[in-house]
Amino acid sequence: MNGTAFSLFLLIVIATLFITYFAAKRTKNANQFYTAGGGLTGWQNGLAISGDFMSASSFLGIVGGVALTGFDGLYLLLGALVSYLVVMYLVAEPLRNLGKYTLADMITARFDRKKVRGFAALNTLTISIFYMLAQLVGAGVLIKLLLGFEFTTSLIIVGVLMTVYVLFGGMTATSWVQIIKAGLLIAGTFVLFILVLSKFNFNIMTIFEQAKQASPLGDAFLNPGLRHSGLDAISLNIGLLLGAAGLPHVLIRFFTVQDAKVARKSVTVATWVISIFYVMAIFLGLGATVLVGTGTIIDANPAGNMTAPLLAKTLGGNFMFAFISAVAFATILAVVAGIVLSGASAFAHDFYNEILRGGKATEKEQVRAARIAAISVSVISIIIALFVKDLNVAFLGALALTLAASANLPVILYTIYWRKFNTTGAVTSMIVGLFGTIILVFLSPNVWDPEGHAIFVGKALFPLSSPGIVSIPLGFIAGYLGTVLSRKKDDSKARNEAYDKILVQSNLGKDA
């Protein structure tokens, strides 16, 4: 292993443990544990939200994707970019106004039923575990490439650190690790971006021209259709566009600010930060095609994950390589810690405190439950990750997003905007969205392949790898049908009043 990389890696571990130490002093009750006391500023929370989208797989994956497949590398990035607008326009402010600690809090603000909360928490847990597995398996491979640790060692290091952050520092530590990582990653990307541009005399046309010539794909490199094609490309894009607005670990970030205005500021800051980051990442990818070369990139890792570190090495020598590798490691830690927290809050707040204890657990019991849940979520996901490490699970991240769009987004939007929506509709929408997506993926080419490139050998019954174009409408239709088919006349007045309350609070805030 490279000495500079190892020193920087240690430095990051020590710095994050310091953050956790100070955060731990401030994490004494449930509110501080789940939401950092609601005291983050718009800038801080905005950086943390954008940090959630700069996962190792998106940073290394986008740069590598553009370097190897040109235009098709943009797909993942454009969907994530525009998804911020969906969050901004439809979800951020009402969510902040209605919720407390979890997504289920927001939905049960309208339907105060244990089963609604139970299914909402189940969705959060399922999505969090799938998302976590995608991150962990990717992390194991990446850390091996970057720092030379074995897969199992890497996973245990990541597992211990993410548990420690959440366990002791709750949302405060999780947010600050994310904020600092976002700052480091943007700074590192910016330096590389300027270095790349300087190699091309700051002429964008030259970069495109030379990338096209350098790529073995020639003209096809700059044209769409290399990696994604047909209905699957459109389905993937729909899932990306709508997924962010239903991702639990992103949505709980809106509870860390004091009101809807700051929530709005956060998502505005996040949109600017992530868009500038993406623009830079595109040019890093194009630059790497010329400066590093497709052959070298594929030799290091066929999926192109080593593109950004290799580009750093070419442009800034060993130190830059070590820096980008260490920051990629920090990125993994920051993102998984957020997912642990969202899973733990669904477990401890929704299942334990609200359902089991009827909302009557003391602050001390709540924090203890949250800590036990954090350990459980971490241990369970690490164990599953060790079992699935040899399977090709690259689709799990996209699956988590599609699940979020199919199982969470319909119920979120109906709860806020549809007067006639009822408990049955909420439950059917969540169940059909969740299981519909999982079943479609289980029948898809991700799992079945006639030549044995997937988990099982055989022909896939469902033709698309990304089920979004079917599963998202399913979630919405199920919510609609569940509502209209179960409608009774008798209690419509009470229901109308309950919705009036949601309408007032989502628009004016809880104090109205």
Next chain:
Amino acid sequence: MDDNKKYSQIVQTVEFQQLLKAKKRFIVPAIIFIAAFFIFLPIMTTYSTVLNKPLIGPITWAWFLAFLQFIMTWTMAGLYSNKAAKFDHLSDQIKTKRPGKHDGAKEVNDL
């Protein structure tokens, strides 16, 4: 007074209805535009090759439209901040003039 009745009365005020209508008039067309603008690119790149035509030098229409997604995002984010500040103003008015008595709900704001 019954807590939930209080909310129903706020909902029935002219000001609150105006706020809802103003939000709807802005958000619904905006989100349809955003979704349509976004999905136009993958639909075009999937089912046609017309965007492969060069626009300026090596840059094709597809790349131009991809960068236009960034411009669109920045514009729509700015537009939202702007509009939201106006909605805040309307919300603040409703909160300060909140109806306390049972006939207060029917108060009409003569504009």
